[in-house]
Every structure is written in structure tokens, then in C-alpha cells.
């Protein structure tokens with residue numbers, strides 16, 4: 564049922580979506596020789612070796628260990644060809660899983676290591692996404708990510724360059740990401756996110772995925788007033804904060820498997836999606852990084868239904884309502900809603 568369900572996915576990263584076969588072919592074509600050498604790998608690389616480098620199979624001890632899985636994909640995504648190919652393959656995979664609308668996040672600055680400009684990166688991703696949407700009959704928007712490791716000036720410059728290159732209007736939002744523990748206060752990045760809002764973009768930021776981070780989330784809400792928060796599951800510890808998120812309609816874009824792999828939660832039973840949903844906090848469920856986390860959105864929904872204390876009806880409601888907070892035009896949201904409701908009318912398990 565979850566496979567055939569038309570779905571919305573709002574939280575996933577392009578650099579977490581480099582397929583194993585694609586990585587092998589990019590390396591064989593000479594991409595990222597230094598990164599390949601640094602990882603201690605030597606060519607020719609078997610599928611199994613690359614799989615172990617790209618897919619986090621078992622839960623890890625820390626978030627830092629999970630973040631290491633992004634090193635090789637980022638090193639490989641330093642050319643227009645690689646960016647276009649991976650964008651196309653991600654949308655193809657999502658369409659095959661019956662995701663009808665998705666948002667792809669990427670941090671342009673991370674793809675400029677070998678000399679590409681932000682403008683070329685943004686042109687490549689937006690062009691490839693637009694073509695793939697037509698080819699695979701799926702809708703998508705892009706979210707450009709500023710990095711906590713860069714200054715707000717640098718992130719704002721990046722945003723302007725990316726928007727100038729986005730002639731088809733694929734960019735719908737701006738996000739902030741990067742290791743949170745070193746710099747949890749978003750104050751230093753407020754000018755970047757304020758500028759994004761002035762430019763008419765949806766505003767989100769990675770915040771509060773670490774347990775005990777309700778205080779950080781509250782500070783983000785007060786200071787930034789985001790439309791949505793990436794992760795933010797730490798809010799479940801604070802009833803007052805849950806009320807605030809519910810009243811303001813600030814959605815948490817949760818990624819249960821990714822957080823479990825990062826060692827933040829023991830298992831799906833402990834992950835607080837059901838608690839947040841019951842308290843009326845708007846949530847969505849996503850894969851974060853479909854290849855690194857090794858799963859489709861249907862599988863993630865299935866895990867939450869089997870182990871995560873959410874019923875199929877809950878998951879359907881979450882899926883349907885999260886589409887309302889997509890960073891897309893109202894016409895897109897209306898079309899999605901019509902399609903979703905028309906599919907659901909004969910599925911008795913959802914009511």
C-alpha cells in the first residue's frame with residue numbers, strides 16, 4: 564500500500580543520493596582521484612567495496628560517523644556531468660517509488676572545490692531537475708543550503724548567484740546545515756535566512772536533531788521564525804514548545820532512519836514521531852539521504868507503521884498535510900491534493 568500511495572518528500576539531500584553503480588562509473592572515469600586515494604581505496608573498486616563506503620547499513624555511534632559517508636559523494640559531485648546525472652537518477656528513483664512531489668536540497672558551495680562556480684552548479688542542478696520532472700512525470704523544487712561553516716555574507720552571495728542561474732524557477736526555499744554541535748545558535752546566520760525570506764523563498768534550517776535540544780529549537784523559532792525545521796525531533800521533550808510549533812504551524816521534516824543511524828535514537832519505537840503527531844505538531848517523514856540511509860520513502864513509511872507507533876491512517880494524514888507546507892506554488896499544492904485524495908477514496912485502511 565505504501566508503494567502505491569502517492570507521496571510527498573520534503574527532506575532529502577542530493578549528496579546523499581549518489582547511487583553505488585554511478586559512483587563506480589564516475590571513479591572509473593577519473594572523478595575525485597584524491598578523495599579515492601584518501602579513503603585508502605584502490606581501483607578497480609568492486610560494487611561491494613563501494614557499497615560499504617556509501618551506504619550506512621548499521622546504526623553508528625555518533626552523528627559525526629554518519630556525516631563521514633558524505634565525503635566521497637561530495638568529492639564525486641564536482642562536475643556539471645556528475646551533478647546532472649545524480650539529480651536525474653534521484654528523481655527517477657523517486658518517481659519509481661511513487662513520490663509525486665519532492666524537494667531536493669543541495670549546498671552549492673560544497674560543489675565548488677575543484678573550480679566550478681556557484682552559478683554553474685545551480686544551472687546544472689536546476690536544468691537537470693526540470694528535465695527529469697518532465698521525463699519521469701514528477702514535480703520537484705530545489706532548496707539551496709547555506710553552510711554553518713561559512714559566513715552569512717558568503718551564504719547570501721551564494722543565494723543570489725544560485726537564484727540568478729535559476730531561470731526556470733526551480734528554487735523554492737533556503738536551508739541552513741552543517742554540524743550543529745559546534746555552532747548551535749543560528750543568530751550568526753539570521754541575515755542570510757532573512758534575506759531568503761525577503762526574496763520570497765520558504766525558510767527552513769537544520770536544528771534540534773540532538774536529544775535535549777528543545778532550547779535550541781525554541782531559540783530558532785523565536786529568532787528565525789522558520790516556515791519549517793529540518794529534523795527538530797528534540798521538541799518532543801517540551802510540551803510548551805510543541806504547542807508553539809502547533810500554533811504557528813511550523814512543520815518538522817523528520818527523518819527517523821537517518822537519526823537512528825546517527826546513534827541519536829535506539830530504534831523506531833523511541834523515535835518521537837508519534838508523540839509529536841499526537842500533540843498536533845505538523846510533521847513530515849523523509850529519507851534524508853536515500854542512498855546513504857539505504858531506503859525508499861515507502862520503506863520508511865512501512866517501518867514507521869510497523870515499529871514507529873503510527874497507524875496507516877496517521878501516516879496518510881501526515882503525508883497529505885505535509886504537502887500543504889511544500890515550498891511550491893498553490894497551483895502545485897492544489898493539484899497534489901486532488902491527486903492524493905482521488906487515490907485514497909477507495910483505500911479503506913486509511914479511514
Ligand SMILES: [Zn+2]
Nearest residue numbers: 576769793851
Ligand atoms: Zn538533512
